[in-house]
Amino acid sequence: MKILVINGPNLNMLGIREPDIYGKNTYADLVKLIEGYCREKNVDVEVYQSNSEGDIVTKIQQALGNTDGIVINPAAYTHTSVAILDALKAVAIRAVEVHISDVSRRESFRSISYVREYCEKTIAGHGFNGYSEAIDILLAPPAEKRV
Ligand code: DQA
Numbered sequence: 001m002k003i004l005v006i007n008g009p010n011l012n013m014l015g016i017r018e019p020d021i022y023g024k025n026t027y028a029d030l031v032k033l034i035e036g037y038c039r040e041k042n043v044d045v046e047v048y049q050s051n052s053e054g055d056i057v058t059k060i061q062q063a064l065g066n067t068d069g070i071v072i073n074p075a076a077y078t079h080t081s082v083a084i085l086d087a088l089k090a091v092a093i094r095a096v097e098v099h100i101s102d103v104s105r106r107e108s109f110r111s112i113s114y115v116r117e118y119c120e121k122t123i124a125g126h127g128f129n130g131y132s133e134a135i136d137i138l139l140a141p142p143a144e145k146r147v
Helices: 027-040 053-062 075-079 082-091 129-139
Strands: 002-007 044-049 069-073 094-099 122-124
Touching (some): 002 027, 002 053, 002 129, 027 129, 053 082, 069 082, 069 129
Parallel strands (some): 002 044, 002 069, 069 094, 094 122
């Protein structure tokens, strides 16, 4: 089982950026948490972060044929990027959307998500734990195949 975790722009600034919203833990802490959780679950994981939309699209394309599931926090691109949605549709790899903050309780533009249309589930407002929850979803069979 191979999972790719993708984090979008400014998530490398965790711990520094708006701590009231995103908390005081750093991006390195997040990577450690994800890697530790995956080790526990015997999952092979790659954690990727980029501030660039095109690089995220390329990373999704490169996952074709070698990745079983994608956990994606597109950050600000959530609210703007048809290109990231199209890349997910193109590779057709199972995916779960994560947001650290509860985007539904913030500015109205943050309640728009393009990737939501493709992702099996959206987890928002659970802090860093949202990533482990997303991994658990990908470790379970797809919803329609569950008995
Ligand atoms: C975010 C929410 C987005 O609205 C914002 O642009 C981010 C982070 C979150 O994890 O809560 O950068 O995706």
